Amino acid sequence: MPLPDPTSSPAARHRVTVHGPADAARTLLLVHGFGTDQTVWNDLLPRLDPALRVITYDQAGCGQCDPSLFVQHRYLNLHGFAHDLAALARDLDLRDAILVGHSFGAMVGVLAALEVPDCFSRLALIGASPRYLDDGDYRGGFQEEDIEQVYRVAMANYSGWADTFAPVAVGDANGPDLAEHFARSLKAIPPERALTILCAILQSDHRQALPKLNHPVLLLQTQRDSFVPLAVAQYMADHLPQAELRLLDAQGHLPHLTSPAQVADALHPFLQ
Template sequence: MDIARRNNVTVTGNPRGRTVVLAHGFGCDQNMWRLTVPALERDYRVVLFDYVGSGRADPSAFSKERYGSLDGYALDVVEVCEALDLRDAVFVGHSVSAMIGVLATAKAPERIGALVMVAPSPRYIDDEGYRGGFGSEDIDELLESLESNYLGWSAVMAPVIMGNAERPELGEELKNSFCATDPDMARVFARTTFLSDSRDDLKGVRVPTLVLECVQDVIAPREVGAFVHRTVPGSRLVTLDATGHCPHLSAPEATNEAIIEFLVSLR
């Protein structure tokens, strides 16, 4: 299989620099990193891709069985890394992609040598001694709404997820991204994402890790960032002066600065 075509792989930047893989979250595609790529490509080789079922990836490769768990998306990451023969790459994952990166690192530790988690959440549903931000009833209602009227759900939820109500163009962009995703494939990814529990996987991370959280984020509240930081051995936690769940769009300068500072520390 042509993995580069399947996952719409894009490679840019400095071919002699360390490779940085940028991975998008649910309902998005690689275009969401367009404000980060220019900050990286002078010194780093930058790899972007779309998960199967998202963006311009090959929809014929989609399988409900494979993508019914985060392992299926992690396999996308591993196969992209193998196709490009990446070694010791830095994986930057937004939202659910942060956990996908954890799983991919465990599957292919020689391929990924460091992690940047942007607004991560290992579990969205509250549990005893753990605050994920949502009750189980909230997630059930969210998924029922998404499955019954995906476009309507996108119009309502995108501005909430993005935050920054004073900048409605950001919420509009996220809504358009959601709406451009095939509804049937989005439903599978949503269920996989919001019902996932990767808390135990965090304990096995053995690579340098940066956790980026926002001051206010309805999807991944600060208690989640603190949990991830506490659970991943030796990780760094940076709280960005940003609100919403997509700081690489709403506060790209602060996000890029934190990522680059971490990359420099790895030299």
């Protein structure tokens, strides 16, 4: 695989797209989650305040991000993605931007905000989890055998696993069309990259990072999420110094895809 072009900027490598007025008073940076790319925000974007400058980008290994950037050993944990985001924020000269992150993108946002705190003023985290594996009294939603089963099935037949995973992630109430859309998005990622990212997510434990984040945080959580239990959202609310937990009248792990109007309404007062 060729090395990334050292002369190209982080914005170019991550295919940054800027929406809204370039001279806006407020900037919003959206960080997508696993199995998606920046296009997952398309239904949310028109529902946001048009006075905002909104920045979207593709994380390493996803979408149209420069494929040469994805060197496996760099992305065996979430810190590689967080370093990318921090570099991108510096490249864009962000100051007091508002970060909205989904799922693993939410925790990438937390780690990046700790690395470059002045780049962000507050964070909104959708379906975030600092750890997926149960640990004593901590209920992350998965036991060791559950995670091992995910690895076995995904490694044996990634396409088949994506077809099974997608409807569970989207939620039964949201219908087959959105599940098929998400399955196509999952399968657009080369399996070896997707499996590396999946391992980085499921093996992560960033509980100790939460008390260090002094930014105001809005936690958005659906009523039923098969991958992030409500107990995890409450754990984050209890361990982040400045956090508000808001439950959405929705189900599934991707409410910005399945219920974008609700997500926009929940975000609106936080973005002011």
